Amino acid sequence: MAAFQRRKAQRLARADGSRKGALDARAAPVAARGCAVQKKDCAWLLVTHELCDRDHVMTALEKATGDVVLKFEPFVLHVLCRELQDAQLLHSVAIDSGFRNSGITVGRGGKIVMAVRSTHCLEVPLSHNGKLMVSEEYIEFLIHLANQKMEENRRRIDRFYKRLELALKTAVSTNNLPAEEMEKNCSVYVHRRKRKTIREQGVRTSPKDHDEELQPEDDPESNLDIFAEMMI
Structure with a gap:
């Protein structure tokens, strides 16, 4: 517990190294304080956490002298957890x-980090050495596509927030149950996850396989910014 509190204090004391350089307003209710620090060796012509329009992008491109890339990055959240079951x-x-x-x-030292990440990214080169390499019509198409991804990103964030609230309330209720009832609920949770995995993968198994526990922690995915943004 002491190690967790020390790591938490150290992380909160660090400057905000995100591309935006400041805390996203939507993250304010659940995230730590931030301060304005920009990443080096990169000039951001336009960064927004809102839907974008053609005029904003074209105005930004007028300032370009080098290579320009349009990027959409979905929601990313990294959480330092006290216990493995929390993660x-x-x-x-x-x-x-x-x-x-x-x-x-x-x-090392038992540091547990849970990374909430998605895969619906977008990254497209627009210009090279200050010369626009695509048509304005194509740029409009990319903006429309990026805005669709942003709207989907917001829907996923809303689902995540609501389901997390429900899961935490359920966890609190479960912690107040007798030990025998907690063990029963845990067993049901494990078997439900195994059945869901089998359905998603389309794998046929024997009845014996369904009696084996599925370990929720057996996910090798890892790695590390915060909240969706579209930038060029």
Whole structure:
């Protein structure tokens, strides 16, 4: 517990190294304080956490002198967890909410980090050495596509938030049950996850296979910014 509190204090004391350089307003209710620090060796012509339009992008491109790339990056959330079961609960909620690239890492000294991540990214080159390499019509298409991804990103965030609230309330209720009832609920949870995995993978198994426990922590995915943004 002391190690967790020390790591938490150290992380909160660090500057905000995100591309935006400041805390996203939507993250304010659940995230730590931030401060304005930009990443080096990269000029951001336009960064937004909202839907984008053609005029904003074309105005930004007028300032370009080098290579320009249009990027959409979906929601990413990294959570330092006290216990492995906390990370497992968060991982289950993330997967069920559509964040299929989520994973858990356990580092030195027992540091447990849960990464909530998705895969619907977008990254397209627009210009080279200041010369526009695509048509304005294609840029409009890319903006429309990026905005669709942003709207889907918001829907996933909403699902994640609501399902996490429900999962935490359920966990609190379960912790107040007798030990025998808690063991029963855990067993049901494990078998439900195994049946769901079997359905998704389309795998045929014998009845014996269904009696084996599926370990929620057996997900090798890992790695590490925060919240969706579209930038060029």
